[in-house]
Amino acid sequence: MLVKNIPNVKDGAARKIEHIYTGQQDSSIVDAMKKCDSHGPLMVNVTKLYPKPDCSVFDAFGRVYSGTIQTGQTVWVLGEGYSPDDEEDMTVKEVTKLWVYQARYRVPISNAPAGSWVLIEGVDASIMKTATICPMNMDEDVYIFRPLRFNTLPVVKIAAEPLNPSELPKMVEGLRKISKSYPLAITKVEESGEHTILGTGELYLDSIMKDLRELYSEVEVKVADPVVTFCETVVDTSSMKCFAETPNKRNKITMLAEPLEKGLAEDIENGLVSLDSRQKEVTDFFRQRYQWDVLAARSIWAFGPDKQGPNILLDDSLSVEVDKNLLNAVKDSIVQG
Structure with missing residues (x-):
């Protein structure tokens, strides 16, 4: 079924890049990605973070669109807020390990060429949802891959606080890890100082709270009843400035x-x-x-x-x-x- 209906990485690369890369389509970087060139500049689109068994750090799962990623390589990690005009969301990291990810199994490798899906260790610290990985010696401006968009939105909200107030820092760190682990989860602090979590539904939030309590913070957390978020709207032009x-x-x-x-x-x-x-x-x-x-x-x-x-x-x-x-x-x- 997959072989018959899904194009191979080289045939599908050009169409894919036109939709997901935010930069100009006439650059040499885009040309290398459309050709799926293993000898071109390294460009990796990180789309998911998987926790280690101890849930302390994460490994980044992404696709290599051009170039070849290698263990020991020093790279730029560009977050979702990065642009050539605003480089604040950029960090320098070293790729420490690479694997081919096969469900329960991880096959260690030393490098992964263009077209590969690869699991990467050592680059997760600054990544919240998705990221773009590229080499440090680029000759032209690099733009990021578009963040993932989903058909559903996180519209159900709960407020959370630790049962023991002294454990608030642990819970906050756990919420950061929740945001990394769940693509559709949003964690934020309201103006009142209340910590809130948004998800797609009650079952989704129930899974989040289970992981927060047992894996990511290991503290007792009490939550408020879930509510559906709403936004104000504008129905007429302002009567005054x-x-x-x-x-x-x-x-x-x-x-x-x-x-x-x-x-x-x-x-x-x-x-x-x-x-x-x-x-x-x-x-x-x-x-x-x-x-x-x-x-x-x-x-x-x-x-x-x-x-x-x-x-x-x-x-x-x-x-x-x-x-x-x-x-x-x-x-x-x-x-x-």
């Missing part, structure tokens, strides 16, 4: 909220448009599908929350009103909130 001002009164930011066109939020969530795409592609999408003017489409700063959230942050200021150079200097801070 909201603004925030610095203490010296010299800087002010003004915001307005208004509903998006019908269907636009769904298109963003479904990945039909992404700010990782070329500027022209984004502009053409909004202009042709929703009749936005070119200036408005080019003024989009971010989708949110996260990169595919159904909200748009738009710079609606005019160059005669503000200094665009100064505004762009604080753009990242405004986007981060």
